[in-house]
Amino acid sequence: MTVAxxxxxxxxxxxxxxxxxxxxxxxxxxxxxTAVVGASGCGKTTLLRLIAGFESPDAGTIxxxxxxxxxxxRAVAPHRRGVGYVAQDxxxxxxxTVGQNIAYGxxxxxxxxxxxxxxxxxxxxxxxxxxxxxxPHELSGGQQQRVALARALARHPVLMLLDEPFSALDTxxxxxxxxxxAGLLATAGVxxxxxxxxxxxxxxxxxxxxxxxxxxxxxxxxxxxxxxxPTDRFTAEFLGDCISLPCxxxxxxxxxxxxxxxxxxxxGPATLVLRPEQLVATVVxxxxxxxxxxxxxxxxxxGHDVLLxxxxxxxxxxxxxxxxxxxxxxxxxxxxxxxxGAGIVLT
Amino acid sequence: xxxxxxxxxxxxxxxHPTAPVSRPDRAARPGPxxxxxxxxxxxxxLIPLGYVAWAAVSIGWTKAYHLxxxxxxxxxxxxxxxxxxxxxxxCVVIGVGVAWLVERTDLAGxxxxxxxxxxxxxxxxxxxxxxxxxxxxxxxxxWAGVVVSTLSYFPFMYLPVAATLRRLDPxxxxxxxxxxxxxxxxFFRVVLPQLRLAILGGGLLIGVHLxxxxxxxxxxRFDTFTVAIFQQFQVTFDGAAGSMLAGVLVxxxxxxxxxxxxxxxxxxxxxxxxxxxxxxxxxxxxxxxITGQVALAALAVLALGVPVWTLLRWLWIGGADVWVxxxxxxxxxxxxxxxxxxxxxxxxxxxxxxWVAVRSSGLLARAVEGxxxxxxSLPGIVTALALVTVTIHLAPPLYQSITLIVFAYVxxxxxxxxxxxxxxxxxxxxxxxxxxRSLGSSPxxxxxxxxxxxxxxxxxxxxxxxxxxxxxxxxxxxxxxxxGTSTLSMRFWSLSSELDYAAAAPYALVLVVxxxxxxxxxxxxxxxxxxx
Numbered sequence: 001m002t003v004a005x006x007x008x009x010x011x012x013x014x015x016x017x018x019x020x021x022x023x024x025x026x027x028x029x030x031x032x033x034t035a036v037v038g039a040s041g042c043g044k045t046t047l048l049r050l051i052a053g054f055e056s057p058d059a060g061t062i063x064x065x066x067x068x069x070x071x072x073x074r075a076v077a078p079h080r081r082g083v084g085y086v087a088q089d090x091x092x093x094x095x096x097t098v099g100q101n102i103a104y105g106x107x108x109x110x111x112x113x114x115x116x117x118x119x120x121x122x123x124x125x126x127x128x129x130x131x132x133x134x135x136p137h138e139l140s141g142g143q144q145q146r147v148a149l150a151r152a153l154a155r156h157p158v159l160m161l162l163d164e165p166f167s168a169l170d171t172x173x174x175x176x177x178x179x180x181x182a183g184l185l186a187t188a189g190v191x192x193x194x195x196x197x198x199x200x201x202x203x204x205x206x207x208x209x210x211x212x213x214x215x216x217x218x219x220x221x222x223x224x225x226x227x228x229x230p231t232d233r234f235t236a237e238f239l240g241d242c243i244s245l246p247c248x249x250x251x252x253x254x255x256x257x258x259x260x261x262x263x264x265x266x267x268g269p270a271t272l273v274l275r276p277e278q279l280v281a282t283v284v285x286x287x288x289x290x291x292x293x294x295x296x297x298x299x300x301x302x303g304h305d306v307l308l309x310x311x312x313x314x315x316x317x318x319x320x321x322x323x324x325x326x327x328x329x330x331x332x333x334x335x336x337x338x339x340x341g342a343g344i345v346l347t
Numbered sequence: 348x349x350x351x352x353x354x355x356x357x358x359x360x361x362x363h364p365t366a367p368v369s370r371p372d373r374a375a376r377p378g379p380x381x382x383x384x385x386x387x388x389x390x391x392x393l394i395p396l397g398y399v400a401w402a403a404v405s406i407g408w409t410k411a412y413h414l415x416x417x418x419x420x421x422x423x424x425x426x427x428x429x430x431x432x433x434x435x436x437x438c439v440v441i442g443v444g445v446a447w448l449v450e451r452t453d454l455a456g457x458x459x460x461x462x463x464x465x466x467x468x469x470x471x472x473x474x475x476x477x478x479x480x481x482x483x484x485x486x487x488x489x490w491a492g493v494v495v496s497t498l499s500y501f502p503f504m505y506l507p508v509a510a511t512l513r514r515l516d517p518x519x520x521x522x523x524x525x526x527x528x529x530x531x532x533x534f535f536r537v538v539l540p541q542l543r544l545a546i547l548g549g550g551l552l553i554g555v556h557l558x559x560x561x562x563x564x565x566x567x568r569f570d571t572f573t574v575a576i577f578q579q580f581q582v583t584f585d586g587a588a589g590s591m592l593a594g595v596l597v598x599x600x601x602x603x604x605x606x607x608x609x610x611x612x613x614x615x616x617x618x619x620x621x622x623x624x625x626x627x628x629x630x631x632x633x634x635x636x637i638t639g640q641v642a643l644a645a646l647a648v649l650a651l652g653v654p655v656w657t658l659l660r661w662l663w664i665g666g667a668d669v670w671v672x673x674x675x676x677x678x679x680x681x682x683x684x685x686x687x688x689x690x691x692x693x694x695x696x697x698x699x700x701x702w703v704a705v706r707s708s709g710l711l712a713r714a715v716e717g718x719x720x721x722x723x724s725l726p727g728i729v730t731a732l733a734l735v736t737v738t739i740h741l742a743p744p745l746y747q748s749i750t751l752i753v754f755a756y757v758x759x760x761x762x763x764x765x766x767x768x769x770x771x772x773x774x775x776x777x778x779x780x781x782x783x784r785s786l787g788s789s790p791x792x793x794x795x796x797x798x799x800x801x802x803x804x805x806x807x808x809x810x811x812x813x814x815x816x817x818x819x820x821x822x823x824x825x826x827x828x829x830x831g832t833s834t835l836s837m838r839f840w841s842l843s844s845e846l847d848y849a850a851a852a853p854y855a856l857v858l859v860v861x862x863x864x865x866x867x868x869x870x871x872x873x874x875x876x877x878x879x
Contacts, residue, residue, distance in 0.1 A: 079793075088778075091782040093783075093801075104788075152785070152786070
């Protein structure tokens with residue numbers, strides 16, 4: 001097995017008696033992208049700052065590329081860690097031009113080489129070389145962020161740390177910048193650790209997602225694993241809407257108000273959790289009386305999707321179904337709800 | 348005397364809308380070297396207060412009581428309190444009125460008036476007093492003090508109020524209009540409350556200057572505490588009577604601080620919502636525009652016309668004879684030398700103090716805040732008396748040495764340097780320093796390449812403010828300067844005390860010329876939102 005680019009073992013950190021991180025373990029394989037996702041204040045930025053070297057841990061160790069850089073006894077200074085760091089707002093130096101910003105970390109390099117490297121980096125982040133003469137305030141938010149990335153890439157870091165790099169951008173710009181940055185980092189083959197509060201961002205950009213809550217990881221895995229097979233209720237609800245139904249499990253099948261859903265769980269009464277997109281509502285005629293028929297009591301039009309609130313027959317609470325918005329069932333329509341794929345059972 | 352427009356840094360700059368809020372849990376821990384340096388500076392700033400307390404204790408209760416409770420002290424107390432109670436509200440009315448006329452109405456010549464009403468700051472109060480005595484030789488007493496100090500100090504009110512008026516979001520006033528208020532209603536119910544912090548800050552600064560000023564009031568024979576302490580010192584230095592007067596003066600200063608703090612309460616105004624504020628639509632004055640223009644012109648004549656005209660008149664009367672170049676060049680050289688050394692030293696010492704105040708939290712940071720707040724209000728005469736007493740008792744060789752007077756300047760003007768350096772540091776987001784560290788720069792290199800470079804404009808402004816403050820300082824200089832020293836203000840003072848007004852004029856002119864560029868810096872600072 002190759003040496004992990006980042007190895008975090010048992011990291012703990014507290015400020016003024018308030019514990020921010022408890023016993024964090026994380027391992028990043030070379031060339032992969034990992035996203036730490038959590039609500040604001042959960043400690044994810046502190047983790048990033050510990051790895052960058054702006055703080056030192058109370059317990060545990062951090063190794064970058066096989067070299068231990070932090071332990072409670074000893075900490076390597078940030079400028080000797082060889083990591084790239086892109087802050088939330090880019091943190092471009094306002095007194096320097098774009099070119100000088102990118103060249104900041106290239107001290108001791110010949111002038112021609114610096115110029116060539118700056119041009120190359122600008123090209124890497126898809127900016128025209130003429131931008132080198134501009135001042136940071138003359139750039140848009142997305143451009144500033146790309147310059148910050150180029151600046152961090154200039155020193156060939158083994159590990160790139162991104163602290164909510166897209167949160168300051170507009171929605172449209174965020175998606176495109178995210179895509180561009182992800183592609184670029186993948187091409188450069190830089191191991192990346194990204195911190196975000198945006199679930200969609202984490203799921204779309206990363207090879208590995210770590211969900212954080214109150215200073216602990218609730219689950220670490222591939223995007224598909226953490227979304228489709230969350231191990232606890234918090235992870236499940238944090239990454240997307242959930243539908244919870246009481247059920248009875250018998251030999252890999254959960255019996256619930258919507259019928260029979262395959263699960264992997266021990267027999268007995270349990271709670272079945274499904275994603276809204278796993279439910280499909282189809283209009284049925286009044287005469288049909290089958291399992292899983294309910295009445296639409298509200299619809300919410302969201303553009304490409306529609307949210308249907310459906311009152312199932314019997315005692316069960318209303319269900320939310322998300323489906324494409326073309327020709328949705330009207331209010332008061334009788335619909336049958338079908339479940340696509342497997343569910344999960346959480347205790 | 349030139350001083351920063353607002354006494355405390357937090358009123359001035361920390362409301363910069365895009366400045367990132369530093370997280371409390373990110374507070375840095377200052378190293379032992381910085382902590383020790385800061386602790387020494389803070390301790391030194393407490394010498395004047397310590398001196399007053401020591402004097403009160405060593406004199407003893409009965410004697411102190413007899414020295415304080417006597418008709419002379421009652422008379423001084425009446426004069427000083429009356430001066431503050433009349434002048435500060437006058438400055439509020441004039442400062443706010445002028446700021447509103449210039450910033451918010453369609454009066455012609457906004458670009459001309461704006462800097463013009465900051466210009467009086469370039470004329471030291473004692474020069475202004477000299478000018479008025481030149482025009483009305485019989486001028487003396489309380490009203491003379493009120494006239495001269497109002498015309499000298501109203502810019503301290505005008506400057507922060509005008510700056511705040513420019514920053515106010517017009518959408519708030521438009522909302523008030525939409526809710527049914529007329530122009531007057533908007534002004535009193537919406538604009539004025541938002542100006543409260545600026546008015547209180549300016550009022551405190553004016554009050555502090557009124558309590559500390561010696562030359563301007565001595566010139567018009569108006570006895571305040573500072574004037575009386577000075578005279579007492581000339582009769583018997585290190586005397587019990589002078590010390591007790593200084594004690595009462597310090598109590599007055601503290602009362603002023605407490606009054607301002609109570610009036611300020613917990614008020615903190617910030618703009619709610621985002622987006623760049625638009626410029627306000629000027630209010631049409633209609634026919635009243637003439638009244639407005641006449642009022643501004645009259646104020647300009649009184650505040651600037653009188654000193655300029657008197658100076659020119661004395662220079663004309665004196666002719667070529669008053670230009671004794673050897674003396675002027677010597678005085679200029681000494682002034683520039685002292686002011687440069689003091690400005691550099693003060694600014695350098697302000698750096699660790701500002702760093703602790705901005706970047707760390709904890710006991711040391713709170714001590715810095717508190718000490719700075721109190722010492723910024725202490726009159727120069729108290730500091731000078733304290734240093735005289737301390738050196739005579741503890742280090743006689745330092746008495747009347749260059750070291751001592753430079754030390755006094757550092758103590759007196761540290762708050763001015765601090766306000767600026769702090770504001771500059773507050774505008775350097777820690778994330779920039781972190782970015783530099785992650786790009787391979789050591790802490791020292793980061794300080795030089797990022798922090799120092801970004802705080803340079805504010806630091807330069809702070810240093811130049813201290814420079815001019817020292818160059819135009821009179822009270823402490825007269826008390827502490829080594830024999831043989833003759834700075835510009837000392838020469839001016841001795842010549843005008845001999846009633847040789849014409850011979851004093853060149854020195855006054857040079858003082859004003861020295862102060863003009865720094866006054867421009869002040870004006871620039873207040874018109875720019877972010878100093879970068």
